[in-house]
Amino acid sequence: EFWQAQQLDEDAQADLNIAAEEILSNIIRHGAAAEPIRLSVTIDTHEIRMQFEDAGVEFDPVRHSSLDPAAPLEARRAGGMGIYMVLRLMDRAAYRRQDGRNQLTLTRLRERSGR
Numbered sequence: 850e851f852w853q854a855q856q857l858d859e860d861a862q863a864d865l866n867i868a869a870e871e872i873l874s875n876i877i878r879h880g881a882a883a884e885p886i887r888l889s890v891t892i893d894t895h896e897i898r899m900q901f902e903d904a905g906v907e908f909d910p911v912r913h914s915s916l917d918p919a920a921p922l923e924a925r926r927a928g929g930m931g932i933y934m935v936l937r938l939m940d941r942a943a944y945r946r947q948d949g950r951n952q953l954t955l956t957r958l959r960e961r962s963g964r
């Protein structure tokens with residue numbers, strides 16, 4: 850309902866929901882943070898930005914996304930498909946570590962041409 854209230858099309862809503870679920874589940878499963886996770890959403894006329902912040906183990910998903918989806922399953926390392934998918938769904942991703950916290954910003958354009 851939140852995305853609908855922002856007048857986002859169904860594709861954008863699905864992309865944002867998948868990305869949020871995947872990133873949050875990874876932080877919970879692998880981050881080992883004792884503090885709450887912060888999620889902020891900024892929406893303007895051109896794009897939607899979700900920023901995830903946690904005090905867990907340092908991890909840069911942007912650099913981690915070296916998955917080769919064309920490689921045979923036996924040749925791939927375990928995990929990484931979710932992050933790969935999120936980065937493909939988003940238009941931009943940026944990570945930084947500041948003051949002992951992971952900060953991941955995912956950006957999805959409202960309108961896409963040629964995609």
